[in-house]
Amino acid sequence: MEVLSSNKEKLKIGFIGAGNMASAIIAALLKKGAVAPEQLIVSARTDTRLAELRQRGIATTTDNVALLKQCSDGVVFLCVKPHVWPAIAPALMYGGRRALFISVMAGVSIQKLSQQAFGERIDLFSLVRAMPNTPARVGEGCCVYAVESVLSAERKALAAALLGCLGLVREVPEQQIDAVTALAGSGPAYIYVAIEALADGAVKMGLPRDLALALAAQTVRGAATMVQETGKHPAQLKDEVCSPGGTTIAGIHKLEEHGFRNALICAVEGAALRAKELGQE
Numbered sequence: 263m264e265v266l267s268s269n270k271e272k273l274k275i276g277f278i279g280a281g282n283m284a285s286a287i288i289a290a291l292l293k294k295g296a297v298a299p300e301q302l303i304v305s306a307r308t309d310t311r312l313a314e315l316r317q318r319g320i321a322t323t324t325d326n327v328a329l330l331k332q333c334s335d336g337v338v339f340l341c342v343k344p345h346v347w348p349a350i351a352p353a354l355m356y357g358g359r360r361a362l363f364i365s366v367m368a369g370v371s372i373q374k375l376s377q378q379a380f381g382e383r384i385d386l387f388s389l390v391r392a393m394p395n396t397p398a399r400v401g402e403g404c405c406v407y408a409v410e411s412v413l414s415a416e417r418k419a420l421a422a423a424l425l426g427c428l429g430l431v432r433e434v435p436e437q438q439i440d441a442v443t444a445l446a447g448s449g450p451a452y453i454y455v456a457i458e459a460l461a462d463g464a465v466k467m468g469l470p471r472d473l474a475l476a477l478a479a480q481t482v483r484g485a486a487t488m489v490q491e492t493g494k495h496p497a498q499l500k501d502e503v504c505s506p507g508g509t510t511i512a513g514i515h516k517l518e519e520h521g522f523r524n525a526l527i528c529a530v531e532g533a534a535l536r537a538k539e540l541g542q543e
């Protein structure tokens with residue numbers, strides 16, 4: 263955080279795109295106290311999602327070039343959908359050589375980002391490819407990032423400090439980002455489906471919906487925290503819940519019968535393959 267506090271007031275941070283991911287990152291940065299609203303500027307295609315940001319003291323615009331010019335000494339997060347990227351790429355030149363660009367777009371490689379925005383001269387620009395997830399909004403996100411070898415240590419430290427505000431952060435080789443996208447980027451949606459389905463099961467067996475949802479969410483949170491805090495393998499923790507001849511092993515048998523593990527493996531594999539496809543579209 264030192265790198266951020268020393269830059270505070272001066273550092274301008276722009277977001278191109280004001281949707282689910284941009285607003286989660288903004289919430290995380292503000293919640294951590296890493297930045298002040300006055301340091302932020304956000305652009306979108308329309309004003310729809312900008313009005314709420316203005317109410318929180320954040321500058322907004324529908325002009326990406328204006329944003330990029332204001333952030334030419336700062337950081338610009340690229341938070342549009344991958345199919346929108348080619349249309350906005352040429353404008354990035356207005357950010358100039360001193361800006362640090364951080365893309366969160368699924369599938370779009372550093373090579374493609376730099377070629378479409380800067381031609382062949384990636385060595386003249388600072389670019390980071392990140393994959394965050396929306397639980398960043400509540401300080402429980404995961405975020406990985408990959409960088410070009412030409413990125414300076416100072417720029418990398420700035421990116422790591424900003425992305426560290428989202429939750430767990432790791433640097434990875436770029437070839438791992440599609441798998442991370444499929445696991446952690448998309449993963450919250452798999453778990454929301456699981457929570458809803460667990461609650462449905464309990465409702466089917468007679469629990470009121472609100473109690474069922476509260477118990478399902480807390481059970482997922484509790485199990486995740488056990489994996490993180492005990493350091494035990496999930497299989498061992500599972501065994502500790504399964505009494506011989508008891509209820510849990512009967513439930514686990516049903517999960518196996520319905521291909522639960524296979525479904526999750528297929529979900530991650532399918533999402534990673536889709537990330538690869540997105541990069542080629």
Ligand SMILES: NC(=O)C1=CN([C@@H]2O[C@H](COP(=O)(O)OP(=O)(O)OC[C@H]3O[C@@H](n4cnc5c(N)ncnc54)[C@H](OP(=O)(O)O)[C@@H]3O)[C@@H](O)[C@H]2O)C=CC1
Pocket residue numbers: 278279280281282283284305306307308309310311326340341342343344346349350366367368393394395396447448
């Ligand atoms: N959602 C998630 O969980 C995650 C998403 N990502 C990545 O984040 C990126 C954004 O996703 P998400 O936030 O969900 O998408 P959203 O659809 O919620 O937001 C996209 C934003 O882009 C804006 N936009 C569209 N065209 C332009 C343009 N020409 N200039 C400026 N802004 C524009 C939209 O404006 P308007 O509001 O006017 O429509 C909108 O605010 C994607 O690339 C995705 O791969 C990565 C990790 C997780």
Ligand SMILES: O=C(O)[C@@H]1CCC=N1
Pocket residue numbers: 368443447448
């Ligand atoms: O569904 C998507 O493509 C994006 C990337 C990861 C999460 N949402």
